Amino acid sequence: MWDPIWITVKLAFITTLILLIVGTPIAWWLARSKAWWKEGVAAIVALPIVLPPTVMGFYLLIALGPDSPIGQLTTQIFGRTLPFTFAGIVVGSVIYSMPFVIQPIRNAFDAIGERPLEVAATLRASPIDTFFSVALPLARPGLLTGAVLGFAHTVGEFGVILMIGGNIPGETKVLSVAIYDHVEALEWGQAHILSAGLLVFSFVVILSMMVLEKRLGRRLK
Amino acid sequence: MYQCKRIFCLVVFVFAFTSAVMITPPASAEKVSVAVAANFTATAKNLAQAFTVNTGHEVVLSFGSTGKLFTQIIHGAPFEVFLAADRERPKRAEQEGLTVKGSRFTYAQGKIVLWSRDPNRLNLEGTSLEQSGIIESDAITRLAIANPKTAPYGRAALETLTKLGVYEKVKGKIVQGENVAQTYQFAYTGNAELAIVSLAQAALNTGGSHWVVPRELYAPLDQQAVLLKRGAGNNAANAFMNFLKSNEAAVIIRKLGYTIKQE
Amino acid sequence: MMNNMISSDGIIARFSGSLENFDLSAEFTLPCKGVTALFGRSGCGKTTILRCLAGLSHMEQGFLSVKGHVWQDDKSCMPTHQRPVGFVFQEASLFAHLSVKDNLVFGQKRTVGNGSIIELDETVTLLGLEHLLSRSVHNLSGGERQRIAIGRALLSGPELLLMDEPLAGLDKFSKDEIIPYLDRLFKKLDIPVIFVSHDTEEVERLADNMILMDQGKIIAMGPLSEVLSDPTLYIAKGPRTSSVIDVEIVSFSESDRISEVKVDGGVLQIPGQLGPMGSNHRISIAANDVSLAREKPSETTILNVIPTHILNIHLLEGGRVNLLLSIGHQDKKDGAKFIARITQRSLLKFDFTVGQDIYAQIKSVSMVGGSQTV
Numbered sequence: 139m140w141d142p143i144w145i146t147v148k149l150a151f152i153t154t155l156i157l158l159i160v161g162t163p164i165a166w167w168l169a170r171s172k173a174w175w176k177e178g179v180a181a182i183v184a185l186p187i188v189l190p191p192t193v194m195g196f197y198l199l200i201a202l203g204p205d206s207p208i209g210q211l212t213t214q215i216f217g218r219t220l221p222f223t224f225a226g227i228v229v230g231s232v233i234y235s236m237p238f239v240i241q242p243i244r245n246a247f248d249a250i251g252e253r254p255l256e257v258a259a260t261l262r263a264s265p266i267d268t269f270f271s272v273a274l275p276l277a278r279p280g281l282l283t284g285a286v287l288g289f290a291h292t293v294g295e296f297g298v299i300l301m302i303g304g305n306i307p308g309e310t311k312v313l314s315v316a317i318y319d320h321v322e323a324l325e326w327g328q329a330h331i332l333s334a335g336l337l338v339f340s341f342v343v344i345l346s347m348m349v350l351e352k353r354l355g356r357r358l359k
Numbered sequence: 360m361y362q363c364k365r366i367f368c369l370v371v372f373v374f375a376f377t378s379a380v381m382i383t384p385p386a387s388a389e390k391v392s393v394a395v396a397a398n399f400t401a402t403a404k405n406l407a408q409a410f411t412v413n414t415g416h417e418v419v420l421s422f423g424s425t426g427k428l429f430t431q432i433i434h435g436a437p438f439e440v441f442l443a444a445d446r447e448r449p450k451r452a453e454q455e456g457l458t459v460k461g462s463r464f465t466y467a468q469g470k471i472v473l474w475s476r477d478p479n480r481l482n483l484e485g486t487s488l489e490q491s492g493i494i495e496s497d498a499i500t501r502l503a504i505a506n507p508k509t510a511p512y513g514r515a516a517l518e519t520l521t522k523l524g525v526y527e528k529v530k531g532k533i534v535q536g537e538n539v540a541q542t543y544q545f546a547y548t549g550n551a552e553l554a555i556v557s558l559a560q561a562a563l564n565t566g567g568s569h570w571v572v573p574r575e576l577y578a579p580l581d582q583q584a585v586l587l588k589r590g591a592g593n594n595a596a597n598a599f600m601n602f603l604k605s606n607e608a609a610v611i612i613r614k615l616g617y618t619i620k621q622e
Numbered sequence: 623m624m625n626n627m628i629s630s631d632g633i634i635a636r637f638s639g640s641l642e643n644f645d646l647s648a649e650f651t652l653p654c655k656g657v658t659a660l661f662g663r664s665g666c667g668k669t670t671i672l673r674c675l676a677g678l679s680h681m682e683q684g685f686l687s688v689k690g691h692v693w694q695d696d697k698s699c700m701p702t703h704q705r706p707v708g709f710v711f712q713e714a715s716l717f718a719h720l721s722v723k724d725n726l727v728f729g730q731k732r733t734v735g736n737g738s739i740i741e742l743d744e745t746v747t748l749l750g751l752e753h754l755l756s757r758s759v760h761n762l763s764g765g766e767r768q769r770i771a772i773g774r775a776l777l778s779g780p781e782l783l784l785m786d787e788p789l790a791g792l793d794k795f796s797k798d799e800i801i802p803y804l805d806r807l808f809k810k811l812d813i814p815v816i817f818v819s820h821d822t823e824e825v826e827r828l829a830d831n832m833i834l835m836d837q838g839k840i841i842a843m844g845p846l847s848e849v850l851s852d853p854t855l856y857i858a859k860g861p862r863t864s865s866v867i868d869v870e871i872v873s874f875s876e877s878d879r880i881s882e883v884k885v886d887g888g889v890l891q892i893p894g895q896l897g898p899m900g901s902n903h904r905i906s907i908a909a910n911d912v913s914l915a916r917e918k919p920s921e922t923t924i925l926n927v928i929p930t931h932i933l934n935i936h937l938l939e940g941g942r943v944n945l946l947l948s949i950g951h952q953d954k955k956d957g958a959k960f961i962a963r964i965t966q967r968s969l970l971k972f973d974f975t976v977g978q979d980i981y982a983q984i985k986s987v988s989m990v991g992g993s994q995t996v
Binding site: 257260261265 | 708
């Protein structure tokens with residue numbers, strides 16, 4: 139029973155970390171760029187919100203499989219393709235949870251506006267300096283929301299992992315898949331324990347996020 | 360010729376559909392609602408067409424995993440006939456008192472095959488699978504089976520591996536699909552070199568190579584049907600149950616990769 | 623950094639082009655010290671020019687050099703963060719995530735080399751920020767916020783201080799509170815200041831030079847007193863036209879509390895003790911407060927009846943006339959100039975002509991540059 143929980147927490151943590159590191163520059167670009175095609179990129183980032191997880195899972199299976207360039211690359215480097223590995227479900231989760239992290243961060247960057255950045259420039263801060271010493275601190279509430287949503291969404295993720303995980307105990311069998319197995323196998327007692335735990339966890343996460351956001355927001359307003 | 364037949368079927372279907380919807384249906388034509396296990400999808404569609412042509416009754420098919428359909432049925436889903444992929448669920452429905460007594464019977468038996476998308480991999484040329492050593496060879500990094508806990512085909516796959524004496528050796532290579540369709544996708548996309556799936560799936564696709572697992576290696580995959588109480592008074596439902604036992608139905612079922620249990 | 627040098631130690635600027643559907647064409651040269659007001663109606667392009675000077679906006683065709691360093695030419699444009707400018711925006715725009723002190727030193731920390739022109743302690747004292755240092759930037763008054771913003775800009779060691787209507791967002795009370803600080807700072811610092819304003823009072827109190835703009839073009843520039851006393855310009859045509867004159871205190875009579883001040887070409891008497899002997903001040907004379915006479919009036923309650931001569935006569939709409947006067951009769955050159963506003967009827971009646979020696983009665987004089995020059 140503890141294996142799936144541990145894997146889930148590990149997966150959510152790593153996914154969130156990657157998304158914060160990769161997603162923040164993307165969110166910054168989306169908030170600042172004047173390129174005409176940027177909303178196209180924004181739409182691609184938002185796609186996982188509307189795509190059924192099984193569709194994404196199937197495409198990931200193809201995209202990461204041995205026929206694809208990515209699959210051939212990973213085979214050359216690691217000697218195997220990514221599906222049915224922990225790294226594989228991390229890749230899936232990163233893509234699947236991406237909009238939930240990037241969107242709030244982008245909104246936070248949008249909300250900062252032009253002025254503080256101009257002020258920083260007149261105070262000798264280079265664009266990169268400005269990003270780290272002004273934009274990031276001011277976007278803290280958005281970063282927090284993004285991190286919490288990304289974490290929570292990864293914990294609750296099911297369809298994509300089912301498709302590319304292969305349900306391997308101790309490696310890719312996450313909490314939601316374990317619950318599903320129990321339900322399907324009519325082991326409702328076990329399912330109840332895990333489900334209730336997930337329910338309580340989600341509630342606590344969302345509640346604490348709202349409280350924290352309110353506090354941080356008040357401090358920055 | 361084949362085209363003509365399809366168009367004919369389509370015309371009949373459209374006619375049946377429109378007549379059912381638009382025109383007041385004749386007293387003899389009724390509608391039956393059938394819950395079908397996902398692995399039987401293609402076969403059920405063929406059966407429904409033939410049934411409609413024969414009787415004029417309309418068939419509404421709903422597909423899903425046996426477990427999900429069963430859960431829906433005990434919670435009052437409006438199905439009249441239940442075509443499961445196993446014996447257990449129809450039996451439990453019977454125990455719950457949801458079925459018409461004595462209606463439960465095995466309408467088909469599933470067969471499993473070892474499948475690879477590589478057209479040569481399972482080309483054994485006379486040697487037995489055990490001798491070839493394919494399953495345990497290093498060329499196989501992933502072997503996909505359906506989840507044995509939830510899918511009957513997964514259980515059969517596990518049983519086969521055990522009987523072949525290779526289970527301990529390949530345990531680390533096994534990946535599980537939620538159902539047999541997903542398992543097939545794993546192999547179809549090349550992410551798993553081998554998969555144990557239903558013959559019905561392998562039969563749908565001409566590519567790849569397969570090895571039909573001998574019947575003695577796994578307990579029969581009896582797929583049972585049951586007439587639900589909701590359908591008791593429905594002529595179409597009763598007619599459909601009878602049609603399933605007919606020779607015409609048996610031909611279709613066999614053609615699409617199942618066998619018929621010899622009572 | 624660009625290393626282009628040209629041999630001029632002032633500010634040479636030339637911008638033309640259009641930015642967001644606004645056409646601008648401006649060219650000016652300024653000395654590298656003193657306070658220059660960029661004055662004009664709203665939407666005349668003042669702010670755009672200021673932003674171009676800071677590199678916040680970019681005009682395709684432009685040239686800018688400051689103290690010999692080329693900041694922009696046809697080929698290149700130095701980004702804002704490499705320009706040693708201080709910029710004070712209309713709203714203080716303090717960083718919400720930093721304390722007052724961290725806001726103040728934000729630019730100072732990033733100043734390369736010995737660019738410092740003022741120390742933190744001195745800035746804090748000059749701007750009266752001692753009690754605010756450890757506070758967060760929330761719940762400060764508008765005046766306090768703007769003072770911090772000014773301090774923050776100064777501490778970044780600018781070679782040029784730009785201010786975009788720094789007082790426009792403040793109420794009258796905060797404005798009166800902040801102007802003496804600015805006055806003190808400007809006199810203390812040896813850097814050129816350019817500030818945008820559309821408020822005459824502000825300009826009279828703070829500026830030495832003035833660039834007058836209208837519809838994206840510069841229509842006049844020069845020392846403040848000259849631009850303000852040019853009767854042909856639109857600012858001289860308004861109802862509240864006034865002129866400014868720099869004065870030096872020469873004596874103070876304890877008995878009737880009257881100060882005598884020296885102006886170019888003569889002496890004026892002003893009620894009250896204005897400051898120590900020898901200190902410099904700026905006074906403002908409203909054009910409507912001046913009346914004229916051909917002969918020196920023998921009996922009048924007005925203190926200041928001074929000999930002047932007429933430099934220029936300018937007819938206005940509505941039967942009024944602006945006369946540009948120079949203090950002292952014709953034999954005196956370079957007298958201080960100011961504008962008198964009379965009616966056309968009086969002009970005809972007294973038959974005033976250019977070059978004539980007359981007497982001006984100045985009903986009241988107001989002090990604008992309140993503090994002493996150190």
